[in-house]
Amino acid sequence: AFFWLVSLLLSSLIWFIAVKASDPQDEPLQKGLLIFGVMFSVLLQEAFRFLYYKLLRKAIEGLVALSEDGCSPISIQQMAYVAGVGFGLMSGAFSMINLLADAIGPGTVGIHGDSQLYFLTSAFMTMVLIFLHTFWGILFFHGCEHRRWWEITAVVVMHLAVSGSTFCNPLYVGSLVPSYLLMATAAVWAYLLSGGSAQNLRRFLLCKS
Amino acid sequence: MTELSAHLPQFQHGQLTENFPDNHLSNTNDNSERRRHDNSERRRNDNPESETNEQPQNNIQQVVEQDEEEDEELTLKYGAKHVIMLFVPVTLCMVVVVATIKSVSFYTRKDGQLIYTPFTEETETVGQRALNSILNAAIMISVIIVMTILLVVLYKYRCYKVIHGWLIISSLLLLFFFSFIYLGEVFKTYNVAMDYITVALMIWNFGVVGMICIHWKGPLRLQQAYLIMISALMALVFIKYLPEWTAWLILAVISVYDLVAVLCPKGPLRMLVETAQERNETLFPALIYSSTMIWLVNMAEEDPEAQKGRSKASKNSTYDKQAPANQTQNEDAEADDGGFSQEWQQQRDNRIGPIESTPESRAAVQGLPSNSQTSEDPEERGVKLGLGDFIFYSVLVGKASATASGDWNTTLACFVAILIGLCLTLLLLAIFKKALPALPISITFGLVFYFATDNLVQPFMDQLAFHQFYI
Numbered sequence: 001a002f003f004w005l006v007s008l009l010l011s012s013l014i015w016f017i018a019v020k021a022s023d024p025q026d027e028p029l030q031k032g033l034l035i036f037g038v039m040f041s042v043l044l045q046e047a048f049r050f051l052y053y054k055l056l057r058k059a060i061e062g063l064v065a066l067s068e069d070g071c072s073p074i075s076i077q078q079m080a081y082v083a084g085v086g087f088g089l090m091s092g093a094f095s096m097i098n099l100l101a102d103a104i105g106p107g108t109v110g111i112h113g114d115s116q117l118y119f120l121t122s123a124f125m126t127m128v129l130i131f132l133h134t135f136w137g138i139l140f141f142h143g144c145e146h147r148r149w150w151e152i153t154a155v156v157v158m159h160l161a162v163s164g165s166t167f168c169n170p171l172y173v174g175s176l177v178p179s180y181l182l183m184a185t186a187a188v189w190a191y192l193l194s195g196g197s198a199q200n201l202r203r204f205l206l207c208k209s
Numbered sequence: 210m211t212e213l214s215a216h217l218p219q220f221q222h223g224q225l226t227e228n229f230p231d232n233h234l235s236n237t238n239d240n241s242e243r244r245r246h247d248n249s250e251r252r253r254n255d256n257p258e259s260e261t262n263e264q265p266q267n268n269i270q271q272v273v274e275q276d277e278e279e280d281e282e283l284t285l286k287y288g289a290k291h292v293i294m295l296f297v298p299v300t301l302c303m304v305v306v307v308a309t310i311k312s313v314s315f316y317t318r319k320d321g322q323l324i325y326t327p328f329t330e331e332t333e334t335v336g337q338r339a340l341n342s343i344l345n346a347a348i349m350i351s352v353i354i355v356m357t358i359l360l361v362v363l364y365k366y367r368c369y370k371v372i373h374g375w376l377i378i379s380s381l382l383l384l385f386f387f388s389f390i391y392l393g394e395v396f397k398t399y400n401v402a403m404d405y406i407t408v409a410l411m412i413w414n415f416g417v418v419g420m421i422c423i424h425w426k427g428p429l430r431l432q433q434a435y436l437i438m439i440s441a442l443m444a445l446v447f448i449k450y451l452p453e454w455t456a457w458l459i460l461a462v463i464s465v466y467d468l469v470a471v472l473c474p475k476g477p478l479r480m481l482v483e484t485a486q487e488r489n490e491t492l493f494p495a496l497i498y499s500s501t502m503i504w505l506v507n508m509a510e511e512d513p514e515a516q517k518g519r520s521k522a523s524k525n526s527t528y529d530k531q532a533p534a535n536q537t538q539n540e541d542a543e544a545d546d547g548g549f550s551q552e553w554q555q556q557r558d559n560r561i562g563p564i565e566s567t568p569e570s571r572a573a574v575q576g577l578p579s580n581s582q583t584s585e586d587p588e589e590r591g592v593k594l595g596l597g598d599f600i601f602y603s604v605l606v607g608k609a610s611a612t613a614s615g616d617w618n619t620t621l622a623c624f625v626a627i628l629i630g631l632c633l634t635l636l637l638l639a640i641f642k643k644a645l646p647a648l649p650i651s652i653t654f655g656l657v658f659y660f661a662t663d664n665l666v667q668p669f670m671d672q673l674a675f676h677q678f679y680i
Contacts, residue, residue: 002629005622009661011680012669019668034672041680090625094670095679097617118677125679162679169677 001090007048008094011041035167042163045087046156049137052083053144076145077138077194084137088130096126121172128179132162135186142193158182291592292635294500296628298437299594299602303624305441306448306603307610315394316449317611323450325349330452342454349455350462354477357470361477365484376495380423380439384416387442423495436498440596444603448611456608460601460652467646482644498599501591592635598647602627605655613659615667622662626654 015037019030056079064071099122110116136155143151162182168174191201310316322329325348328341363372389412396403419439422432451459470476485492606623613619630651638645673680 001625005625005658008666008680009658012666013661015669016665030672031676034676034678037669038673038678038680045680091680093621094618095674097621098615098670098674101617122674122677125677129679166677166679 001086003048003052004045004087004090007044008041011037011044014040038163038167039160042159043156046140046159049083049087049140050144050152053141056083056141076141080138080141081134082137083141084134087137088133091133092126092130095129096122115172117172121169121176124176125166125179128176128183129162132158132179132183132186135183135190138190138194139186158186291500292632295592295594295631295635298433298498298500299599299628299631300624302437302441302444302599302603303606303627305437306444306607307620309391309395309441309445310448310607310611313394313398315397316445316607318449319452320449322452325352326451326455330454338454342452342458345452345455346458346462349459350466353463353466357477361481361484364481372493376493377420377424380420380495381416383439383442384419384435385412387446388412388415388438391442391445429499429501433498433500436596437599440498440599441603443596443600444607447600447604448607451604453612456604457656460605461656463601464646464649464652467648471644471646478646479644496596497593498596499591499593594647598651601648602651602655605652605659609655609659609663613663613667615663615670618667618670619659619662622658622666623655626658627651630654 015033018033018037056076060074060076060079063073067073099119103119109118115121136159139151140155143149143155162179165175165178326345327348328344330338330341332338332341360372389408392408392412395401418427418431419435421427422435423439447456467478470478471482473479481492605627606620609623610616610620628651630653631647634645634647634650637650
């Protein structure tokens, strides 16, 4: 969570500088700058995910060196999951919390002609992003562990795609549907990477031991 | 020492983790005389290490060396537990403060300032305002320094009665007066009708139970809850009565002062810690949050003979009913068997041969002088954080939630920053094993994140939310 926050900080710093250096009245320029800010932020987030991976690797080595039986009490997969969840939660919290605070108060949604589904779609989008971050964490760390660069690039590309799809908002079908599809893909992929299989799933669902 | 770790996962053998307060007591509001204001430090006392070991015998040296290696493992292994043990109360305190700030408008209304911050911030020019806030902060810090030095001097010259009286009066004030005000304001906010008799009864009960829990004996959870509540109350007072820039400046300067006071050889806090170590006494229970054992007010007045007798007698009785893995052995004020459960003692006997577990032999093994059993051993189990830390963390987060334009984003960012700072501080504690100031890292992170989030992230997130872009 902290790492995500730092990445957000840096990316908003960049954006802020860009905005201050540009003409505030120029609407398309501002929007363009915002888009640039978003893309840059995505890249920074992934970079920080990588940095976090490096840090955790060092930590695991330390733990292994100190433990009595040569294996660390927490595996890299667990760390990947936790890292993903942390990223996701922080991202979700930052996206939603002001909305939630405003939602408690009085008001009408979309009174100025905006979409009336604003809160709903925001909620769904946030949820899908949180899930995605979790899965991306697992995929990313797995890719780093096994030196499969294509996995890492896949994660980055997916992230960019999801963020990019939100540029279609308020045409929600353009953003929500692809995001959920991507999430399903990522979910299956992460599940398979974590050692799951169709058999496991069936056994779990049918409560066989 | 695998057996040890298996049976007592929470016990770091020979590791004392102590957080000592800054013992700076200063007054709170215009009408009152006392205010408690503590910074904290954490100290790690390695019992087996030769610095405190005053009886260097060969077999003890062997035990000592073994212990040192395994200390490292255990340190890092169970460091995570300790971090969590501190996260929860810090989070709770902050949650209480933020919840109050958001709902009860009393604490964000400007109703004047304390006499410690005489210069107003409602000035015409920015320069004047800056100057005033610098002066305010300077006055406040000098008050704090004077109070700390006074406390250290009193402690050095063994004027325990004075210190105790001071602490009791300030906790009385907090528990009764401030909570009365708090309750009144909460009732006003929610428009609850209440009569004086009920309020008197509630405050009376709350206050008396609080006094007993904090200064004497009580269930650990209740004591922790009370300490959190009074820290929150104190933080709320600070948030209300300190003007903007002064508050931020004070936070910054206080973390610098904490760093200096704890780490410099002539710093007052360090002297306090060292004096306490020399005398093998506990520090004031009312100023420290302890995550596991409860404290007894066992200062120098306690008769060492009585301690020994009690510890021997109660040793066999207390731990029979407790599960070995029970982390919080709190109910028993008779935790005078030195905090060792039966299992551990058996293990120890197996390991180094049956020793008659007199206080003397226990002292030899642990390297502690014998009359310190009851007062030192409970500290081995947990992590301690001074209440001043709680207060200042909560002040930072509360101020962030009260005055930030980014509102919840800023609050959340400061919260995460403070927790990460706390993590880092605990990590440093595990590495350095001595008293450490808990304020600097967390407050620095918190301040950086506050100003950064408020000014940089906030507009960005606003724009994103407006267009419903997601990053």
